[in-house]
Structures are given as C-alpha cells and as structure tokens.
Amino acid sequence: MKITIIGAGKVGIEIAHRLAEEGHDIVVIDRNEAQLTKIHETLDVLTVKGNGSSSQLLRDTGLDDSDLLVSVTDSDEINMISCMTAKRVGITRAIARIRDPDYARDLIISKEDLGIDLVINPDYAASQEISRLLTLNLPVHTEHFANGRVQMAELMVEESNTHFANKRIMDIDLPKSCLIVGISHRGEMNVPGGKDFVHANDTIYVLGNSESIKKICARFKIRRQRVQNVILMGGGRIGLYLAEKLSKTGMKVKIIEQNMDRCQELANRLDDVLVLRGDGTDVDLLRREGIHETDAFVAVTGFDEENLLMALLAKQLGAKRVIAKVSRPSYAPLVERLGVDSAISPRLITIGEILRFIRGGRLLSLVLLLNEQAEVLEVIAQPGSRIVGRPLYQSGLPRGVIIGAISRGDKAIIPKGNDIIQEGDRLVVFALGHVVHTVEALCGQGDVVD
Incomplete structure (x- = not known):
C-alpha cells in the first residue's frame, strides 16, 4: 500500500516507522528540512519538502496515486485542506488529526463533505479513555477485549504481596480462567514461562474473564471504589x-x-x-x-x-486514585515505580486508531502499552489460515508472542498448549515489539502489504 503522511512530528514519525516495518511504501511530507533529514537517516521512507495541502505538489511528486493520505501536522486547518486536496487529486482515503473542540464537533456531521474518512482527535480520545477508567469503577488499569468478555489488568507487585512476590509463575495459585501474559521487570518487558519469577516491584499483565480479574484484584487487596x-x-x-x-x-x-x-x-x-x-x-x-x-x-x-x-x-x-497524561515512552518505567494508578498517552491512542483504520475490519482492537515494548491485539482466525486446526504449541507463533485468551461464542477461554484454534475464534494476543502484521498473516487476515 502506498501511504502519504503529511507532518513529521512525533505521531507522523511513529506511524511512518510502524508502516515501513510492514513493507508499505511510505512518503513523508513536511516543510522542516532538518526534520525530514532526520527521518531519512533513520527510516526507509521517501521524504518530500513542501506544503502537503498543495495539489500541485501531490501531482508533481507522483503522490496522487497514493492509497491513503494521513495528515497529522500541528494545524487543524492544514489537515482538513490536505484531505480535501487528496480527494480532489484522486487519493481514495484520507485521515485528518483535528484537535480544536469546535472543529471536532462540526466534523462529526460534515467530515464526509470535506473528504475526510477518519477524524482523529487525540485529546478527545484520551478524555474518553480516562472517563472509561473512572466510570467503570475498576480498581486498576484495565483494557477490555471481545466485547468485554476478556479483560487485561495491569498490576504492581509489592514486596508484601505473598501471593505473587518472589515466586515462580508455576507456583502461583492463579484463579481459574486467567493467565499472566507479560512481566515488566526494571523497565524490561517479557512474555514469561512457568519457571520465570515474579519479583517485588514488577508490573504484571493478567488476561482473564471479569470474574477472574476480580479475584486477582482481591489478592492485591484492591477494592472497587x-x-x-x-x-x-x-x-x-x-x-x-x-x-x-x-x-x-x-x-x-x-x-x-x-x-x-x-x-x-x-x-x-x-x-x-x-x-x-x-x-x-x-x-x-x-x-x-x-x-x-x-x-x-x-x-x-x-x-x-x-x-x-x-x-x-x-x-x-x-x-x-490518580491518573496522569504522559506522552514520552521513556517515562513508562517511572510510572511503574511511582505507583501512579494509570497513565494515558494521547499519542499512542492516536497511532492505534490510525493502524486499526488502515487494516479495516481485520484488526478488531489494538492497545499499545505505554512503554511501547509490547502491544495487545484482537484478531479473528479465518477459515483456512495457518493457525486454525492446530494445537497452540504447533501454531508457529514467533518468540515473544502469546495467545492469552480465545473468545468463542459467549465463552472466554484461557488456552493451554494443546488447545486447538477454530475458525471464527476471536484471539487476544499479547506480543513484544511490533508484530501485528505477522500475527495477522498467521490468522489468515491476508497480506498487509498490497
């Protein structure tokens, strides 16, 4: 897929990095030559200096045949005009970042008239996520998957927690229907095995159904408030x-x-x-x-x-309860050590929205963890895919990837190695690094590179 990104800020660079890794043809347009030089030196992408909202520039550089345009400059007006221009020169899909509250409200109704297929508002998305955390009365930071049937809880293990601290995972008495899918130890994330230890001050990521997550929280002596x-x-x-x-x-x-x-x-x-x-x-x-x-x-x-x-x-x-907005991924280990209940990154929420849109219905949900060392995604196992009909231990999942839960009908299953994936299963996958495209390929979602 040929994708043009206008705006070489933090969001633009991160999107270009992730999509280039998957083999897409990426072009980044910006007026700042120094920023473009930096991108050109670190990423395998084409850079163009200029005004991305100019139809002349899009035509002269051959970008009018792009499959998608993403405009994430600091100017709402430029982003809107860029999308209008994109449609006028023949680019079929366009995404605009719009942050002004008045513009954002108006575009809920009129975005199609302006040629915008997706409006992303990082501040509004962050407020929605914080509101969700507060109104659900959840005692810890959680993410929901499979229409709420599967939850992932993020928990800090204190020295005094005798249920978890300084124990091997195989020796921890976990409630039925839950699984420790990730451990962050001194800022380093890993997908653990049964012989790995949970140390004091580690952050663990637990997948399970709502009842099992409640029981886990009880063992951490955390009550709903x-x-x-x-x-x-x-x-x-x-x-x-x-x-x-x-x-x-x-x-x-x-x-x-x-x-x-x-x-x-x-x-x-x-x-x-x-x-x-x-x-x-x-x-x-x-x-x-x-x-x-x-x-x-x-x-x-x-x-x-x-x-x-x-x-x-x-x-x-x-x-x-305390929640902080944090944009820099380098602060993730600090968040864990300070004991802040939840940290929200508008930038990561924005990137997740864009990646889901690009994949259409193939990616049901995507959560990027604050430390950017791991992500949690939800996909459907397609008929005839490599993963269907095989026991998990033969599924060919890459290292650092674990299927933490399967949603089948109205059931949430925490699988073991001998469990067999069936077509139509919704898989909740915890993965180190950026491996969305690899997981999609295994599940028969089709090649992500068009």
Whole structure:
C-alpha cells in the first residue's frame, strides 16, 4: 500500500516507522528540512519538502496515486485542506488529526463533505479513555477485549504481596480462567514461562474473564471504589472534554487552571463544573479543596513531569486514585515505580486508531502499552489460515508472542498448549515489539502489504 503522511512530528514519525516495518511504501511530507533529514537517516521512507495541502505538489511528486493520505501536522486547518486536496487529486482515503473542540464537533456531521474518512482527535480520545477508567469503577488499569468478555489488568507487585512476590509463575495459585501474559521487570518487558519469577516491584499483565480479574484484584487487596468527585489539574482540551463527560454522569468535578482567560472560557462552557484559578502544584490549594477526600485526581497539563509529580503527591495527600497524561515512552518505567494508578498517552491512542483504520475490519482492537515494548491485539482466525486446526504449541507463533485468551461464542477461554484454534475464534494476543502484521498473516487476515 502506498501511504502519504503529511507532518513529521512525533505521531507522523511513529506511524511512518510502524508502516515501513510492514513493507508499505511510505512518503513523508513536511516543510522542516532538518526534520525530514532526520527521518531519512533513520527510516526507509521517501521524504518530500513542501506544503502537503498543495495539489500541485501531490501531482508533481507522483503522490496522487497514493492509497491513503494521513495528515497529522500541528494545524487543524492544514489537515482538513490536505484531505480535501487528496480527494480532489484522486487519493481514495484520507485521515485528518483535528484537535480544536469546535472543529471536532462540526466534523462529526460534515467530515464526509470535506473528504475526510477518519477524524482523529487525540485529546478527545484520551478524555474518553480516562472517563472509561473512572466510570467503570475498576480498581486498576484495565483494557477490555471481545466485547468485554476478556479483560487485561495491569498490576504492581509489592514486596508484601505473598501471593505473587518472589515466586515462580508455576507456583502461583492463579484463579481459574486467567493467565499472566507479560512481566515488566526494571523497565524490561517479557512474555514469561512457568519457571520465570515474579519479583517485588514488577508490573504484571493478567488476561482473564471479569470474574477472574476480580479475584486477582482481591489478592492485591484492591477494592472497587466508586468515583463521585474528581479534581482535574489542567484546563486544556483534555480537561474540557473530560470535565464535560464526567459532569454528565453526575460526578462533582473541579478544574484547577492558572490562565484567567482560559478559566473564564471553561466557566462559560461548563455549567456544572467548578473552575478554580490557581496553581495545581500548590499543596495548600489542594488541601483546601479537599484532596484527602477526593476519589480521583487527574493531571492533564502539557508537561509530563508535572503530571507525574503531582499525581504522586496527590496520592500521598490522600487521593484514592490518580491518573496522569504522559506522552514520552521513556517515562513508562517511572510510572511503574511511582505507583501512579494509570497513565494515558494521547499519542499512542492516536497511532492505534490510525493502524486499526488502515487494516479495516481485520484488526478488531489494538492497545499499545505505554512503554511501547509490547502491544495487545484482537484478531479473528479465518477459515483456512495457518493457525486454525492446530494445537497452540504447533501454531508457529514467533518468540515473544502469546495467545492469552480465545473468545468463542459467549465463552472466554484461557488456552493451554494443546488447545486447538477454530475458525471464527476471536484471539487476544499479547506480543513484544511490533508484530501485528505477522500475527495477522498467521490468522489468515491476508497480506498487509498490497
């Protein structure tokens, strides 16, 4: 597949990297020559300096025969115009990143008129994910697969946890219908075997049905906590979307924002939300606003370091649950060690949405873990594929890949080596590295390179 990417920022580079690995023909357009040089030196892609919204440039460079255009510049307007231009020159599909709340709302109705097949809004997607974590009353960070029949929980093992700490996996008494599919040890992720140890301060990833995940949480002495009041630090786009969403569910929401003009704008937009002008890092302010009685504290400023620091401080001051927006993957080990309950990356959510769109219905879901060392995907085993009709131990899965759960009918099965995959099974796969295309090929999803 020939894919043109406009915008050589973090998202554009990551998308180009992942798609180039799979053998797609990738062209990256940007006006910043230094950034293009950097990409050209590290990735096997073609780079073009110029304005990606120009029909003349697309024609002159032969990019008008691209199968897909993805516009992820910092400008919403350029992204929208680029998609309109793409359709005009004959490019059949187009994706635009739109972050302005007013544009995003309008495009829900009119995106087809502008020639946009998929609108991605990282801030809105991040707010939706945070809202999901808070409204489901889940005690730990979880991801759902197979229409909710399979869950993956992310759990930190403390020294005092005698059920898990310093034990081999084969010696751990796990509830029925669950499986430890991944262990992060000192920032390094691996898919464990039965003889591998779970050490204190490791983060484990457990797949299972809802009942087994509840039992696992009980062994970590983690109880469900209904969230009724929330303090948001940061009144940017994520803060606006999230406050709007949570207040509609009946939660009491406070936003702490430093900028007076932004506070006024938030107050005008949000009728049932208390907007406070102040410094969210001011401990006295947090105490006055009842941080010790707060069910959830969410830090969504534009600075990862501030978000992590204040989430940790809020936890120490008594907040029952803390969530931080974190964009840099290098901070993932820090998130694990600090004990932040959940960390959300708008960039990774955006990349996941784009990759799912490119694959159409072949990839049911894709979760990119914050440390970017692993991903969890859900695919359907197609008739005649290499994986169907064979025991798992003969399936040919590459090293570092494990089928953690099978959804068959209304059942969630945690498979063993002798279990046989049937056509139509929904497979939840935990994998190290970027191996989506390999797993798809095994499941008969067709070649990802057109």
